Amino acid sequence: MQPFTLLDSILTPEGRRLSLHRRGEDFFLQLDGEELMSSREPGSECELARLGCRALPRPEAPRVLIGGLGFGYTLRATLALLPPRARVVVAEIFPSVVAWNRERLPAFFSDTLRDPRVEIRVADLHSVLGEAEAYDALLLDVDNGPSAWCLEANGRLYQGAGLERLAAALVPCGTLAVWSAYPDPVFVKRLGKAGFAAAKAHSLRSRGERGRRHTVFVAEKPRAPLGHRLRPG
Numbered sequence: 001m002q003p004f005t006l007l008d009s010i011l012t013p014e015g016r017r018l019s020l021h022r023r024g025e026d027f028f029l030q031l032d033g034e035e036l037m038s039s040r041e042p043g044s045e046c047e048l049a050r051l052g053c054r055a056l057p058r059p060e061a062p063r064v065l066i067g068g069l070g071f072g073y074t075l076r077a078t079l080a081l082l083p084p085r086a087r088v089v090v091a092e093i094f095p096s097v098v099a100w101n102r103e104r105l106p107a108f109f110s111d112t113l114r115d116p117r118v119e120i121r122v123a124d125l126h127s128v129l130g131e132a133e134a135y136d137a138l139l140l141d142v143d144n145g146p147s148a149w150c151l152e153a154n155g156r157l158y159q160g161a162g163l164e165r166l167a168a169a170l171v172p173c174g175t176l177a178v179w180s181a182y183p184d185p186v187f188v189k190r191l192g193k194a195g196f197a198a199a200k201a202h203s204l205r206s207r208g209e210r211g212r213r214h215t216v217f218v219a220e221k222p223r224a225p226l227g228h229r230l231r232p233g
Contacts, residue, residue, distance in 0.1 A: 042073035044214035049077035052177030061085040067125040068142040145180035163194035170221040
């Protein structure tokens, strides 16, 4: 087996090491030595896009917000599903991840960022959610799951107030889709308590019918709020 080659690394504001590696033709993103993603197993990241964009309220000119760039697989799959008038905003907190896609990875990765429908914002997802724009779909892949955060500050996204903030950033009947490395039945219940409808966990393989099992949580913002008013943040 070929060894891993370290291409670059940074320290996050919380003192954790985020690093980019290569082995043969494959690329890997690690946090403190734990794999976050790889170019070998992009299946569930692509399914995140499919599940999140399958029922867009404004199909002719949808607006989609992706939390986390990674290696751009969710972004690429989203663009393949959307029409020319679509707009896709990608919120990526680490400037180095954007730079790695543009400078360290093959053109297959960097070309996606040049699509005219794409806007890259080097910013915390939570701050982007506080802006006035409302989206047809929110696709989140910023952590290893609702209980496995890459940054401690991300934990607020998956609790009551954070989920209400996510709902407020969606148009009525918009979709929230959240990637996770693990199942989390409690999170499905939490989505319902926050006012989302039809919350469901989808178990998926990372490589077609093979590879590790991942989970994508999908829920819909109802046309009218359920039980309480969704606060705009």
